[in-house]
Amino acid sequence: MTPALTLALVSLTLPLLGGLLLLGIQPRRKGLWVIAITFASLLAAAAALHHVMQVGPQLLNIGGWDTPLAIRFQLTPLTALLMLFTAGLHLLVALYAARSPHATGNEDYWPLSCLLHAALVALWLSADLFNLYVTLELLSLTAVALVALAGRKAYRPAFNYLMLSLAGSLAYLFGVALLYGRYGVLDILLLAELAEVDASTRLALLLMSVGLMLKAALWPLHLWLPPAHSGAPTAVSALLSALVVKGPIYILWLVWTQIAPPELGRQAGVLFAAAGILALLSGGWSALRAPRLKVLVAYSTVAQLGYALLALGLLLHWQEPRMTAALWLFVIAHGLAKVSMFLAAGELQRVLGTRRVRALKGASQNMPVAMAAFAVAGGSLIGLPPSGGFLAKWLLLQPLFEQPQHWPWAFGVLLGTLMSAAYVFRVVALGFDRARPNPPSVVPDRLAQWLAMLPALLALSLALISEPLLLWLGGVGR
Numbered sequence: 189m190t191p192a193l194t195l196a197l198v199s200l201t202l203p204l205l206g207g208l209l210l211l212g213i214q215p216r217r218k219g220l221w222v223i224a225i226t227f228a229s230l231l232a233a234a235a236a237l238h239h240v241m242q243v244g245p246q247l248l249n250i251g252g253w254d255t256p257l258a259i260r261f262q263l264t265p266l267t268a269l270l271m272l273f274t275a276g277l278h279l280l281v282a283l284y285a286a287r288s289p290h291a292t293g294n295e296d297y298w299p300l301s302c303l304l305h306a307a308l309v310a311l312w313l314s315a316d317l318f319n320l321y322v323t324l325e326l327l328s329l330t331a332v333a334l335v336a337l338a339g340r341k342a343y344r345p346a347f348n349y350l351m352l353s354l355a356g357s358l359a360y361l362f363g364v365a366l367l368y369g370r371y372g373v374l375d376i377l378l379l380a381e382l383a384e385v386d387a388s389t390r391l392a393l394l395l396m397s398v399g400l401m402l403k404a405a406l407w408p409l410h411l412w413l414p415p416a417h418s419g420a421p422t423a424v425s426a427l428l429s430a431l432v433v434k435g436p437i438y439i440l441w442l443v444w445t446q447i448a449p450p451e452l453g454r455q456a457g458v459l460f461a462a463a464g465i466l467a468l469l470s471g472g473w474s475a476l477r478a479p480r481l482k483v484l485v486a487y488s489t490v491a492q493l494g495y496a497l498l499a500l501g502l503l504l505h506w507q508e509p510r511m512t513a514a515l516w517l518f519v520i521a522h523g524l525a526k527v528s529m530f531l532a533a534g535e536l537q538r539v540l541g542t543r544r545v546r547a548l549k550g551a552s553q554n555m556p557v558a559m560a561a562f563a564v565a566g567g568s569l570i571g572l573p574p575s576g577g578f579l580a581k582w583l584l585l586q587p588l589f590e591q592p593q594h595w596p597w598a599f600g601v602l603l604g605t606l607m608s609a610a611y612v613f614r615v616v617a618l619g620f621d622r623a624r625p626n627p628p629s630v631v632p633d634r635l636a637q638w639l640a641m642l643p644a645l646l647a648l649s650l651a652l653i654s655e656p657l658l659l660w661l662g663g664v665g666r
Contacts, residue, residue, distance in 0.1 A: 192239035193248045196263045199232040199271050200309040203278075207302030218298035219286035225302065226282055229309075230275035237268035241659075247315070256373040262315040266516065266661065270312045270438070273520055277430050277527055277643070278305045281423050284531050284639040291422035291534055293337025300337075304330045304427060311435050317364045317374040320439050321357070328353040328403060331432045334424040335416050345415035352402055352412045356436075359399030366392035367447075379447045393448055393456070397440060404436035406497055407467030410490045414474070417486040422534025425482060429489045429530060430523035437496055441515065444504055453504035461501025465600035467494030472607025476614060480543045481533045484611060485526070492522050492569055494604060499584055502597065506587065513661040514583035517650070520657075521568055521576030524647035528565035531640035532558045541629030548618045550625030557637035559619040564644040566612030571605055576650030579657075581605070 189197075206225035210218055240246060240263050249258035278301065285292045285301075292298075307330060311323040332353065335346040368374055370388045383389055398409070405413035413433070417425050444453055471491025478484040495518045503511035535558045540547050552559040568575035581601065588598040650657065 190246050192236050192263055193246050195232045195236035199229045202229045203302040204306035207299045210299035222298045223282045226275055226279045230279055233271040233275050237272055240265055240268045256375055256378055259319050260315040261313040267312040271309050274308045274431055277523055280643055281426050285423040288636045293421040297337055300330055300334050315376050321361055325357055327435050331428055335420040338419055338421050342419040345419045348412050349416045356399040356402035359395045363392040363396030376446050383447050383449055385449050385451050396443055400436040400440045404433045406493055407463050414483055414486040418482040426527045426530040429526040434519050457501045457505030461498050464494040464498030464501055468604030475611040481545050485529045485533055508587050510583050510587055513658055514580050516661050517580035521580055521647050521650055524643040525565040525568040528561050528640055528644035532561040535636055539628045539630055539632050540626055547626055549621050550623045551619045553625045554628050555632050557641055561641040561644045563616045564648055568647040570608045570612055574651035575648045579651040579654055
């Protein structure tokens, strides 16, 4: 086994064993254990990324079997970067949760967060459609349990999340069964060589896409997301929005770029791109009208995922390589911004004692760092330079500007940007109003506010490290 694969397995095994041990032995200071485990996983993922950039993609057959019986893991620059991204965001949220116990619901958060981390790493590494199904189920079930930590008020959103997630899983699994019946293999690299344009393949791809879009809450299958993400504890909301919904998007990208014949991809690309534009508009309008702060942030997730869906659609329709980099830059920039916005929203709600957006009037006078964190993260969602959102949007718009006939897509991006600016400035304008603010119900925690600010600053500075980022994403091929 190569050093890169060994490090990748270490990054997977640490949170998995850590979560199981925390469930079994119940130590007193679970937060410190999780921080240490996540930090070690982060170091292993960073080292794996360094090695894979030097030697190229790596394959590992699990269990000693040869293909097509083997369950394979594959490490590429993209999967290593996603592992690093996952561990980094888990560490940030763990530091915040350790500082702010109110944000976790109860102590069960800590082992469940470790299992969520392990499920995501296993998903990034998997190169087999059934193994992807298993990791996706582990991810969804852990996410549902985390939502339920908020107590009775979250039981209905968690139940709806569970039922719709299972429906998405069944649709995906039916599609996998059709592909297996047609080609006799489930390994992605083998299917890429065998897939043909026929009715069975079309139906399989349709079922898998519907299931994955439902699990990722992509428009129009998104209605479960706002109640679940807004009703969950603050730390859980951050992980769900920043990371969990990205797992199904990754599988959707794999299915359509690696397995689907290009002819089918060109046909489906227009539908994905149109759904992305409608997500920008519909999600943005709902965020603009939301009366509660966390509901606003949750609807903005629906809207912002539209950019990723648009980039995927145009990638398939035009076979334009720049869209791949745009897609994954949107994923990374959105993840950083959403962690910051949800943590800032949680602190604002705790201190002000209310969930209403209108209660934020003058909040910057009592909580300047939290309001600044929300504003900086919102700037990345809008696409203001030098943020990661700006860099991703620039990569998305470049091919659109090169051909005059592509103006409808560019116009849709412009409308989505204006909608993002509207709901972000709705909050920022209230928060930085110089009117007399509502008195705080508890003493603000300055350190917790700075922990919310940190991912916003990282999102803001992504364009400053664009060269290594684009280099890593240039090795996306699997």
